[in-house]
Amino acid sequence: MSNPRKRRKLRKATVFIPLVLLILAGAGFFYVKSNLEAVGTSTDNVVFEILKGETLDQIDQGLLEAGLIKSTMVFGYYAKATKLTDFKAGLYNLNPSMDVKTILTILNDASAAISKDVIITIIPGDWAKGIALKLAEKCINVTAEEMLALWNDEAYIRSLMPEYSVLTEDIFKDGTNVLLEGYLMPETYYMNPEASADSLTRRILNQTQKVYDENRAAFDAFSMSVHDIITLASVVQFEARTDADMRMVSQVFLNRLAIDMPLQSSVTVCYALYEYDDWRDCETFDNQKIDSPYNTYLYNGLPIGPITNPSKQSILATLEPTANDYYYFIADVDGDGKMYYAATYADHLKNVEKYLK
Numbered sequence: 001m002s003n004p005r006k007r008r009k010l011r012k013a014t015v016f017i018p019l020v021l022l023i024l025a026g027a028g029f030f031y032v033k034s035n036l037e038a039v040g041t042s043t044d045n046v047v048f049e050i051l052k053g054e055t056l057d058q059i060d061q062g063l064l065e066a067g068l069i070k071s072t073m074v075f076g077y078y079a080k081a082t083k084l085t086d087f088k089a090g091l092y093n094l095n096p097s098m099d100v101k102t103i104l105t106i107l108n109d110a111s112a113a114i115s116k117d118v119i120i121t122i123i124p125g126d127w128a129k130g131i132a133l134k135l136a137e138k139c140i141n142v143t144a145e146e147m148l149a150l151w152n153d154e155a156y157i158r159s160l161m162p163e164y165s166v167l168t169e170d171i172f173k174d175g176t177n178v179l180l181e182g183y184l185m186p187e188t189y190y191m192n193p194e195a196s197a198d199s200l201t202r203r204i205l206n207q208t209q210k211v212y213d214e215n216r217a218a219f220d221a222f223s224m225s226v227h228d229i230i231t232l233a234s235v236v237q238f239e240a241r242t243d244a245d246m247r248m249v250s251q252v253f254l255n256r257l258a259i260d261m262p263l264q265s266s267v268t269v270c271y272a273l274y275e276y277d278d279w280r281d282c283e284t285f286d287n288q289k290i291d292s293p294y295n296t297y298l299y300n301g302l303p304i305g306p307i308t309n310p311s312k313q314s315i316l317a318t319l320e321p322t323a324n325d326y327y328y329f330i331a332d333v334d335g336d337g338k339m340y341y342a343a344t345y346a347d348h349l350k351n352v353e354k355y356l357k
Contacts, residue, residue: 032078039096042096050087063103069100091114092106120135124308128177135191147197150201167183171305181307186310218319230310234306235253235308236253248339254321326341328344
């Protein structure tokens with residue numbers, strides 16, 4: 001005769017196991033559903049690039065890093081299940097408000113790609129001649145020499161001035177290496193590779209003008225001309241890495257300018273040389289004697305013009321410096337890059353002895 005207790009246990013187990021499976025299935029369903037939904041609500045476009053020959057694993061990892069999907073596993077399974085794996089190489093405008101199905105549909109549609117555009121990134125601190133090379137490498141109708149010639153063409157720049165108020169008469173100074181140096185705003189651009197030199201220049205200047213327009217009040221309130229602000233920002237860009245240090249360095253230079261003390265920025269010597277293999281090669285005592293209007297060891301005040309193309313960050317740091325009473329600074333360039341400030345030359349020498357020797 002069967003045991004009633006065993007029968008009850010069996011019935012409980014029979015009921016319990018399907019219940020667990022049901023709960024797990026429900027949890028799995030909600031997990032998948034959640035990871036198929038949009039990451040957020042922002043409609044700000046992110047330009048996502050698929051390179052020729054990239055695999056599904058590479059693409060879903062890139063989407064995850066770009067903040068466009070929640071799970072590579074769910075994305076991959078869904079792509080295979082819906083047979084949306086015929087990815088087309090190109091650039092695509094995506095945004096966090098798109099769900100997985102929408103993203104997959106776009107990435108499988110060659111007509112949705114941004115037509116022909118190439119990515120060109122101007123890095124904060126790039127020189128005009130370096131930017132010209134980048135444009136020439138990606139754009140078939142221009143050479144680096146043509147770009148530089150245009151950026152040094154006074155008549156051409158004057159023709160731009162009615163449209164770009166950020167460009168002023170102060171640009172035209174004898175001895176300037178490149179007239180538009182400093183005005184080529186660092187940014188990642190999507191350029192038509194068949195564009196003309198004029199079109200490429202205007203594309204970059206549009207971004208420079210935008211930064212100027214957005215911060216016009218700060219420019220107007222500052223005690224310098226637009227050209228001098230951008231010139232100072234270009235030195236700050238070269239000297240400091242972090243936003244906090246940029247703001248400190250900006251004030252240090254302003255303190256020096258206020259008492260007609262030479263800026264003595266070694267990075268201006270590098271730009272005066274204009275050709276060197278390593279920045280350490282240009283920061284020598286002999287090079288500080290080079291007769292150049294960019295050399296702030298030899299000439300008081302700001303250099304004749306910008307020595308880099310400063311970023312929006314360095315421009316804002318220059319316009320909004322951190323108040324301090326320092327006149328000197330050094331950077332631990334062989335260490336963590338930390339900067340040390342001093343109010344007196346004696347304290348400056350102590351910092352040099354402690355951190356640079």
